[in-house]
Every structure is written in structure tokens, then in C-alpha cells.
Amino acid sequence: MLLCIDCGNTNTVFSIWDGEKFLCTFRTSTHHARTSDAYFTWFSTLLNHHRIEPDITDVIISSTVPRVVFNLRVFSDQYYGVRPYVVGKPDCLLPQQPRVDQGTTVGPDRIVNAAGAFDRHGGNLIVVDFGTATTFDVAGRDGAYVGGVIAPGVNLSLEALHMAAAALPHVDITKPQRVVGTNTVACMQSGIFWGYIGLIKEICARIKEERDQDMKIIATGGLAPLFAQTEDLFDVIEPDLTMHGLTVIHKYNKENDN
Numbered sequence: 001m002l003l004c005i006d007c008g009n010t011n012t013v014f015s016i017w018d019g020e021k022f023l024c025t026f027r028t029s030t031h032h033a034r035t036s037d038a039y040f041t042w043f044s045t046l047l048n049h050h051r052i053e054p055d056i057t058d059v060i061i062s063s064t065v066p067r068v069v070f071n072l073r074v075f076s077d078q079y080y081g082v083r084p085y086v087v088g089k090p091d092c093l094l095p096q097q098p099r100v101d102q103g104t105t106v107g108p109d110r111i112v113n114a115a116g117a118f119d120r121h122g123g124n125l126i127v128v129d130f131g132t133a134t135t136f137d138v139a140g141r142d143g144a145y146v147g148g149v150i151a152p153g154v155n156l157s158l159e160a161l162h163m164a165a166a167a168l169p170h171v172d173i174t175k176p177q178r179v180v181g182t183n184t185v186a187c188m189q190s191g192i193f194w195g196y197i198g199l200i201k202e203i204c205a206r207i208k209e210e211r212d213q214d215m216k217i218i219a220t221g222g223l224a225p226l227f228a229q230t231e232d233l234f235d236v237i238e239p240d241l242t243m244h245g246l247t248v249i250h251k252y253n254k255e256n257d258n
């Protein structure tokens, strides 16, 4: 069985793939100081709770936080005797090489999103990923990551208002009833919600225009359904897209004897 680990700047997600389906998905906050033993304590407790006894033979990791990779490698080695594939490292093969400026680093989550989306939908698409940052990851006709857009994440934007302005409270995002808010919280929610609707529409339209092609738009991340409520922004919403991409890259490595 394959353990897929997707480590974002806010949350780290573990999923076990049995070759046909994901058996379970567990989420914890990302902390670079978490030790291999702490990962195991957390993970094995949840597995016991759900009465899952996996036979983990392979591990693949995507991490947007470089510092956590060391402890995840130790975790994989100590507890499963497995050398993990780490997306973005030279010893993890990619089905398609990213086509970006020389010397630039691409977030591994974005490469994984492009691979996962290409596997399900073919080439020429935009993945909108609502994470700590909101990213637009563009995959070309052959499925390669060819670039994209990085915008501040939804919660990050709300937090920034709260941090910088003494009179603005911490608020959670929801769809406001009206555009014109009649209290502080409603005003802030309106700014972020409708601002994001505009941002998503404008960026996707401009990407399509720039590439002179119609492109499928796939959304992932917890907040995708919230924005899809109002308008037809996405062709499809796939919460497990990054995890699926990890299984695709793992399969590619196996098929190529890596």
C-alpha cells in the first residue's frame, strides 16, 4: 500500500492508497519541528481508532515546506523501512517536466496537481487550489506544468485585514447576503468573497485569452464549493486532486523501475 503525504503551509494530509481507493485520510497542522516519532504517534492512533491495519510498502511526499521533509523521511524509514519518493527531488521521476524559467523552483503541490488533473481530464487545463495561497496551476496539452498564478489565500487575506487594522476582528469566510455590508464583519466578508469571485473569473479568463484556448478549470481545496455556489466558475471540483496526483507520480516511478 502507498502512503501519500501532502504537506502544505497550513496543513499536512496523510492518505493511504490501496491500489484502487483511498482507505483513509488524516489531517494535522504543519509544524516543521514535529519529529518522526510524533508523526507516528499521531498516525498510528488514528489508524487504531479506525481499525485500519495497512501494509505500507511505499511512501510519496509532496511538501511546500522544505524543512518538514527531513523528519518525514526519518518517519518513513524508521517505521516502515521505506525510502520515500519526494516530489521535486531528482530521484523522483515526473511524467512531464515543468516548463518554467531556468533555475526557478516550482511548488511540488503544483506539479502534483497538474499530473493528477492531466491523468483525469487530459491536457490544457487550469487547477485552482485554495490553500494557504490560492494557486492557479496551468497544464499544457501534454500535461506538463507550464506556469500559473499565485494569489494570497482566502484566510490569509482575512487574517491580513485583522492583523493590520486595529478595529477589524478575526472573521471566517462565508457568502454574504448582500454586497453592501451594514456591519464590519459583513463588509469584510463581502470584500473577500466578491473580491475572490472577481479574481477567479478574471485570472481564468486572462489565462485562456493569453493561451488562445478554451481550458478546463478544476478546483480543489476546502473552499472551492463555497465559491462555486454563486457562479459557474469551475468545470469540476475535486477535493482529492493532489492525493490523486501523488498516486499518478508514484505509479510512473514504479513503471519506470525507479
Ligand SMILES: Nc1ncnc2c1ncn2[C@@H]1O[C@H](COP(=O)(O)OP(=O)(O)O)[C@@H](O)[C@H]1O
Pocket: 007, 008, 009, 010, 011, 012, 130, 131, 132, 133, 153, 155, 156, 221, 222, 223
Ligand atoms: N473546508 C474548509 N472550510 C473553510 N476553510 C477551509 C476549509 N479547508 C481549508 N480551509 C482553509 O484554507 C486554508 C488552507 O487550507 P489547506 O488546503 O489545508 O492549505 P495548505 O494546503 O496550504 O496547507 C486554511 O487557512 C484553512 O483554514
Ligand SMILES: CC(C)(COP(=O)(O)O)[C@@H](O)C(=O)NCCC(=O)O
Pocket: 007, 008, 009, 010, 064, 105, 106, 107, 108, 109, 110, 130, 131, 132, 133, 134, 135, 150
Ligand atoms: C505557492 C505555494 C506557497 C502554495 O502552497 P500552499 O498554499 O499549498 O501551502 C507553494 O506552491 C510554493 O511555495 N511554491 C513555490 C513557488 C512556485 O510554485 O512558483
Ligand SMILES: [K+]
Pocket: 008, 109, 129, 130, 131, 132, 135
Ligand atoms: K496548495
